[in-house]
Amino acid sequence: MAHPKHADVRERYHRCCGFCGVGEDDAGGELTVDHFVPLVAGGGDDDENLVYACFRCNLFKADFFPSDADRLSGNVLLHPLRDDCPLHLRLDEETGRLEALTETGRFHIRLLRLNRPALISMRLRKLFHSLLTARQVLLESEVRELRAIVSAQDRYIERLESLVGRDPPLGSDGE
Numbered sequence: 417m418a419h420p421k422h423a424d425v426r427e428r429y430h431r432c433c434g435f436c437g438v439g440e441d442d443a444g445g446e447l448t449v450d451h452f453v454p455l456v457a458g459g460g461d462d463d464e465n466l467v468y469a470c471f472r473c474n475l476f477k478a479d480f481f482p483s484d485a486d487r488l489s490g491n492v493l494l495h496p497l498r499d500d501c502p503l504h505l506r507l508d509e510e511t512g513r514l515e516a517l518t519e520t521g522r523f524h525i526r527l528l529r530l531n532r533p534a535l536i537s538m539r540l541r542k543l544f545h546s547l548l549t550a551r552q553v554l555l556e557s558e559v560r561e562l563r564a565i566v567s568a569q570d571r572y573i574e575r576l577e578s579l580v581g582r583d584p585p586l587g588s589d590g591e
């Protein structure tokens with residue numbers, strides 16, 4: 417049965433997994449609601465504790481909750497909205513792999529297996545799509561510039577034609 421706040425959590429996370437970014441379109445349906453601090457560890461149903469998560473991230477995360485020793489060594493999970501994830505993780509745009517910048521980043525990637533082949537292929541697809549979009553924007557602006565040049569040339573030609581029509585050069589009437 418869906419969590420009572422399922423619809424709210426789904427919108428807050430824009431219908432994408434907070435951990436791996438997979439969207440409902442790629443996952444083939446709605447995702448799940450994860451308790452960031454598991455219920456067994458005392459986590460509740462407050463908004464901040466509810467993360468929209470895909471089935472796999474939810475499965476890999478399971479009931480993980482860091483012990484004191486884990487915390488000391490940086491073995492904690494990053495909260496998708498609360499933590500500054502780019503401080504810990506970086507996307508390698510060549511390979512589509514997520515790289516760790518910190519020990520916490522390393523742990524986070526390892527626990528959630530964020531370099532699953534399907535995720536890498538999704539990231540590369542998104543990167544390719546954004547490259548195509550950028551290229552399209554560039555081409556559209558080139559087309560606008562070319563149209564402006566053509567229309568300026570047209571005006572210039574019209575002007576020349578009107579000058580020629582009004583005041584034909586000497587000798588042009590066959591005298």
Ligand SMILES: [Zn+2]
Pocket residue numbers: 433434435436437438469470471472473474
């Ligand atoms: Zn996920």
